[in-house]
Amino acid sequence: MNDVTTQIRLQQALQGHEAVELLFPGEPGYEEGRQLYNRMHDLHPLLIVRTLDRAAIRTVLKVVTENRLELALRGGGHHIAGFGSTEGGVLLDFSGFRGVEIDAQQGIARVQPGARLGDVDAALCPRGYVVPTGTVSDTGIAGLTLGGGIGWFVGTLGFTCDNLVGADVMLASGEVVRAEDPQHRDLLWALRGGGGNFGVVLEFRYRLSPLPKVYCGSIAVAPQEVPRVLLQLGHYMEQDCPANLVLAPLFSPVPESDRCGLAIDFCLSDYQDLGAIEALEQALGLVGRHQYVTDDFRAWQGWFDDRFQPPMRGYWKSICLDDFTSDAMDALLTAASSMPGQRCSITIEHLNKARRSTTPDDSAFPLKSRSYSVLFSARWEQARDDDRFIRWVRAAALATAGNDGAPAYSNYSFAEGSSHTVLLGSDSERLLKVKQRYDGGNLFRRNHNIGMNKEAARAPA
Known part of the structure; x- marks a missing residue:
């Protein structure tokens, strides 16, 4: 069945359903609607369907299955791997339903x-x-x-x-x-x-x-101080960081310079005083250096939006570590010193160990026992620069992970990361059984796909 015939069949099948918007190639709104946050993915769905009507969605699933089309689901559409669209398949676009x-x-x-x-x-x-x-x-x-x-x-x-x-x-x-x-x-x-x-x-x-009371801010570390502070920061996060203090150290280029700086962004919650911030500064040898930003959590949530806007080409890799070894720190410093552009960064997300004793364990999330997530991020504008930025991200992640490798966080992983990004951990067999029970036909595969058996799930994408 050709594309035109399939489009006609989809349109006919969805006639009569209320609150359904259909966008076909060449129609007004289609070009804008097919765009993704990561402009590296130039995808062209056969049809974009916008609806929350359950009968209409049921019809879409039926037609997609009968015609063996690829189905993509879009929420925010921000996944770096471009999973929020499809080439020649059907896109169920929920991005307008934000209630x-x-x-x-x-x-x-x-x-x-x-x-x-x-x-x-x-x-x-x-x-x-x-x-x-x-x-x-x-x-x-x-x-x-x-x-x-x-x-x-x-x-x-x-x-x-x-x-x-x-x-x-x-x-x-x-x-x-x-x-x-x-x-x-x-x-x-x-x-x-x-x-x-x-x-x-x-x-x-x-x-x-x-909603907890919060105190949010950042500690700026000058380039010449970064090696010393990083070593002390690793010890502090491992040994002394309280549960209510979340740190997100960020390496980024210093504007109009060939050097890299470090900003230790933080959010202190449910606090009585600023003792935790003072202890952090003392541990890092940076007494009195923090800058207060806000006590408005909504403002803090949007504080970093500009780092990831506007939409452009991008490539990310994630590794998750149990601890910061000296080799990992050296690799981070080397990677930070060789960033190829101003929109590159390395973010360390500290997954505080205290979390493990205070939060539910009944989840399939494979990284719940890890201590750190490290995101290597590059964003740029021109396709001619793809190779340079991708090379930096891959080399930085590989060097930091070390010879034994490291698991990845699927929300930060390109499609090449394969399904092992979500299957690491002791519950992979259970996850496969759930997949077999609820989606035995593998309709919902436009993601880091689990696959239908262990061998397929672990094979490279």
Whole structure:
């Protein structure tokens, strides 16, 4: 069946459904609608469907399955691997459905699949609630949750996926199940950081937590101080960092210079005084050096948005470490000194060990026992520069991971990272069984696909 015939069949099948927007190639809105955050991915869906109507979505799944088309699901559309679209397949685009409702009686937030982190904060924070999410407000909460979710309250409230308490999920058959129901608890477990391999999530339900009092800021480290401070910082994060202090050290180029600086961004929550900040400064030999930014958590959530805007070409790699060895630190310093552009950075996300004793363990997230996530990020404008930036990211990640390698965080991983990014850990067999039960036909494969057996799941993508 050719593209035109398939398009006609899709259009006919969806006639009569209310609240459905269809965008075909060549029509107004299609070019803008097919664009992704990472401009390296120049994809052309056969059809873009925008709807939350369950009957219409059920029809889409049926036609896609019958015609053996690739299906892509878009929430925020920010995944670096370009999973939020497809070449010649059908895109279910939820990016316009950003509603957030608070159910204070049940203690949950009901969130539509296109919501961004900023939407969630805007609905919750003024009423004194929070769901722990990520660190860039334009990120989609759907992909963030399904891949894990690392943010400013990770030490006390855990990962975003830890706070997912329920979801409405449409399976390939068109059946809608509640993931929190007793007969589907394995599905809820898998949705908590195990990837988007199981169905269409129509609504996410999160546990509400009281919004903590916060004190947010940064410590700027001059280039000549970076080697000394990094060594002391590694010891502090490993031994002394309290659960309510989340650190995100960032290496970035110094403007109009060939040197690299280090900014230690921090969020202190539920505090009585600034003793934790003073202890951090003392441990680093930087007494009195921190700069206060804000005590408004919503403002802090958007503070770093400019680092990742506007949309342009990009390549990221992630590695996750148990500790910072001297070799890893040396590799980080070498990588930081050789950044090829001003929009390159290295971010260290400290996954505070205290989290392990205070947050639920019933999740498929494979990195819950790790201590650090390191993101090597490069963004640029021109295709002619692809090779230079990609080479830097790959070399930096490989050198820092060392000869034994390191697991990766799937939300930061390119498609070449393969499904091992979500299958590392002791629960991979369980995750495969959930995949087999809920998506035996592998319809939902446009992601870091789990595959249908262990061998396929571990093979390179």
